[in-house]
Amino acid sequence: MRKPIIAGNWKMHKTIKEALEFVNEVKGNVNNTDVEAVICAPFTLLKDLKEATKGTNIKIGAQNMHFEEKGAFTGEVSPLMLKEIEMDYVILGHSERRQYFAETNETVNKKVLKALEVGINPIVCCGETLEQRESGKTKEICKLQIEKALENVSKEDLHKVVIAYEPIWAIGTGKTATAEDANDVISYIREVVAGLYQELANEVRIQYGGSVKPSNVAEIMGQSDIDGALVGGASLASDDYLKLVNF
Numbered sequence: 206m207r208k209p210i211i212a213g214n215w216k217m218h219k220t221i222k223e224a225l226e227f228v229n230e231v232k233g234n235v236n237n238t239d240v241e242a243v244i245c246a247p248f249t250l251l252k253d254l255k256e257a258t259k260g261t262n263i264k265i266g267a268q269n270m271h272f273e274e275k276g277a278f279t280g281e282v283s284p285l286m287l288k289e290i291e292m293d294y295v296i297l298g299h300s301e302r303r304q305y306f307a308e309t310n311e312t313v314n315k316k317v318l319k320a321l322e323v324g325i326n327p328i329v330c331c332g333e334t335l336e337q338r339e340s341g342k343t344k345e346i347c348k349l350q351i352e353k354a355l356e357n358v359s360k361e362d363l364h365k366v367v368i369a370y371e372p373i374w375a376i377g378t379g380k381t382a383t384a385e386d387a388n389d390v391i392s393y394i395r396e397v398v399a400g401l402y403q404e405l406a407n408e409v410r411i412q413y414g415g416s417v418k419p420s421n422v423a424e425i426m427g428q429s430d431i432d433g434a435l436v437g438g439a440s441l442a443s444d445d446y447l448k449l450v451n452f
């Protein structure tokens with residue numbers, strides 16, 4: 206039904222040389238055909254990564270893009286530029302972009318619609334801060350972020366969207382939500398999706414992200430509503446990446 210998707214988010218790591226070494230070490234060793242394996246990398250690596258993974262079962266994604274196709278936006282990268290180099294995915298609305306680069310629910314929504322229009326599958330992130338969790342606002346925050354991000358997404362396009370639930374307090378901290386807690390929020394996010402298009406709620410894949418590593422990936426993936434993982438730190442070493450996708 207929903208094919209699990211495990212994506213590495215390399216964030217701002219690796220040179221071209223390091224990225225190609227990584228691919229040489231992992232290609233041919235992603236044996237779990239039940240999982241879709243993805244690497245989301247910095248812009249400078251994407252073309253080389255795409256070429257180096259041709260003919261393998263590893264897909265490549267970007268970590269951001271602009272919502273306009275072209276224009277006077279110094280320093281930005283357009284959706285058409287990503288499409289030209291055959292990107293499979295683009296992460297949108299990551300909490301680090303919301304926190305450090307003024308990404309808002311509105312810009313995330315524009316980017317989601319544009320990615321779908323040009324034919325790149327968005328991985329849309331949501332998640333609460335520690336303060337919001339402690340004041341019982343987790344579900345409210347995720348509902349708002351997801352409803353806004355998916356505004357005006359058509360029924361035909363919704364199944365192409367991957368959602369990543371990443372509680373901010375669990376990112377890069379070594380603190381993971383318990384698998385049950387993550388599953389509870391993710392099944393709630395599925396209800397939010399059902400509120401948009403009831404019949405598609407069981408098709409949309411929802412990942413968990415936040416301190417996922419080889420030692421906890423199986424437990425997380427064993428939950429009923431969790432369809433994958435978005436992994437930062439632990440996706441950088443090739444042996445760990447293989448343990449994650451072959452869990």
Ligand SMILES: O=C(CO)COP(=O)(O)O
Binds near residue numbers: 299378379416435437
């Ligand atoms: O932000 C994340 C993935 O997008 C999670 O990062 P870590 O796996 O390093 O906690």
